[in-house]
Amino acid sequence: MSGSQTRSPEAELGLLDATMIGMGAMIGAGIFVLTGLAAEIAGPAAIVVFALNGVVTAFTGLSYAELASSIPKSGGGYAFVREIFDDLSSFIMGWMLWFAYMIAGALYALGFAPNFLELLHVYEIVPPPGEVGAVALPVVDAALPVGFLLAFVAVLGLVALNAVSTAASGSAETVFTIIKVSILLVFVAFGLASPMFSGAEFQPLFPEGSGAGAVLPAMGLTFIAFEGYDLITTVTEEVENPRENIPKAIFVSLAVTVVVYLAVVAVAIGTLGASGLAEAGEAGIAAAATSFMPTGLPIIRNGGALVVFGAVFSTLTALNAVVIASSRVAFSMGREGQLLPSFGQIHHRYGTPFVAILASAVVMLGSVALPTQSAGNMSSLFFLLSFVIVNVAAIRLRRERPNMHRPYEMPFYPAPPLIGIALNLVLTGVLVEYLLRTDPLALALSAAWILLGGAAYLALNRFRAEPDAGSAAADTEITPEAED
Numbered sequence: 001m002s003g004s005q006t007r008s009p010e011a012e013l014g015l016l017d018a019t020m021i022g023m024g025a026m027i028g029a030g031i032f033v034l035t036g037l038a039a040e041i042a043g044p045a046a047i048v049v050f051a052l053n054g055v056v057t058a059f060t061g062l063s064y065a066e067l068a069s070s071i072p073k074s075g076g077g078y079a080f081v082r083e084i085f086d087d088l089s090s091f092i093m094g095w096m097l098w099f100a101y102m103i104a105g106a107l108y109a110l111g112f113a114p115n116f117l118e119l120l121h122v123y124e125i126v127p128p129p130g131e132v133g134a135v136a137l138p139v140v141d142a143a144l145p146v147g148f149l150l151a152f153v154a155v156l157g158l159v160a161l162n163a164v165s166t167a168a169s170g171s172a173e174t175v176f177t178i179i180k181v182s183i184l185l186v187f188v189a190f191g192l193a194s195p196m197f198s199g200a201e202f203q204p205l206f207p208e209g210s211g212a213g214a215v216l217p218a219m220g221l222t223f224i225a226f227e228g229y230d231l232i233t234t235v236t237e238e239v240e241n242p243r244e245n246i247p248k249a250i251f252v253s254l255a256v257t258v259v260v261y262l263a264v265v266a267v268a269i270g271t272l273g274a275s276g277l278a279e280a281g282e283a284g285i286a287a288a289a290t291s292f293m294p295t296g297l298p299i300i301r302n303g304g305a306l307v308v309f310g311a312v313f314s315t316l317t318a319l320n321a322v323v324i325a326s327s328r329v330a331f332s333m334g335r336e337g338q339l340l341p342s343f344g345q346i347h348h349r350y351g352t353p354f355v356a357i358l359a360s361a362v363v364m365l366g367s368v369a370l371p372t373q374s375a376g377n378m379s380s381l382f383f384l385l386s387f388v389i390v391n392v393a394a395i396r397l398r399r400e401r402p403n404m405h406r407p408y409e410m411p412f413y414p415a416p417p418l419i420g421i422a423l424n425l426v427l428t429g430v431l432v433e434y435l436l437r438t439d440p441l442a443l444a445l446s447a448a449w450i451l452l453g454g455a456a457y458l459a460l461n462r463f464r465a466e467p468d469a470g471s472a473a474a475d476t477e478i479t480p481e482a483e484d
Helices: 015-026 030-070 077-084 087-122 146-164 166-193 211-226 229-238 242-272 274-292 303-335 354-367 372-400 415-438 440-476
Strands: 139-141
Touching: 015 166, 015 229, 015 242, 015 303, 030 077, 030 211, 030 229, 030 242, 030 274, 030 303, 030 372, 030 415, 077 087, 077 229, 077 303, 077 372, 087 146, 087 303, 087 354, 087 372, 087 440, 146 166, 146 303, 146 354, 166 229, 166 242, 166 274, 166 303, 211 242, 211 372, 211 415, 229 242, 229 303, 229 372, 242 274, 274 303, 303 354, 372 415, 372 440, 415 440
Parallel strands: none
Antiparallel strands: none
């Protein structure tokens, strides 16, 4: 592309910005829509579900931290695998991650729309769009649902911001994440002070019939809520002092996210009850807030409105984070010659991976047309598989390059990556079994994307081979002077 060049991006993000990218992705819409699902499956043990998912995530987080300090390259898990595995394996890893981030972006954009409409309804700007978190949306005309229009506007707005300035997109992520965490802390504070919480009953902890066996399926279906810290490693080269700041950002974002999740889930179950939370479904947190928060608050009219504010900012920060992450994976793949060369170029004026951002946006907008549930399940499956591969990469790098400079080394090696592999494989198996029963389309679409990746890999190799063949032919051509 004219006006772009192959070079490394500028380091414009600090430790706080990197941390907020992780938290912005993890404390996303999941806290609002998955809490009710966890309560429906596991009852009051939903608290245990989120705690154990935090533990499972921490083992893989240790591998990410060590790899990021050893290989300070943008691209996240793809960059690590590219350093250690063969060409095809690294391509498939990048292909999966790129799509998983773009699917997640489409889902966040679609989640933003109903929450934004509900926020407008709170202030009587638009008619009631339905219950908080409802999928049904009003229609401007038969062909243009308002929800899809808002999703497109959200994606295009954040893509434009990312395309022209990494620093601006990082600052926006920081501000939005601080706002939404503050909103959740207000929710927790009011909940803990509520008489409803003082009489909370968390027994029996496990649901009748399934008992503790309900925890594992609930973990598999809600694990995506903890996907996000890996996004920090996709912008490694854009973070100041990445060998130290990336591991710190991973640990801080994980720790704060786990604490916030446990506090929110405990308050929601303690005030509304596990059955009430399950019955409310996606609107569970809003229903809990409405039940104990006062009305007539300044600016924020009631507890439900506060949660809607939080949901709007949560979907925006999560969407911005995956716009950043998906484009950096594409940029890294382009720079390594595994996507078109233009993907790996930095814009001469904006200093951003301009082409990679635009290409990722196009696929993200196209993903809006995928069945929502299947798209979410595909994303979860790809992330779990990528976590397994990253843990394997950490072990392999230790064996093959024992003397490599590692500013951060995980404790108790090799236990963390081995445990991470085992736990992520268990959750992958649980998810696959669930999808075989309830959503075989997600598995079919996942397989189709991998097959498409194989075809793209072969086509790109042929594309790269043609110039090489032409160059070799020119070098070996016998000139008339040589014949004489």
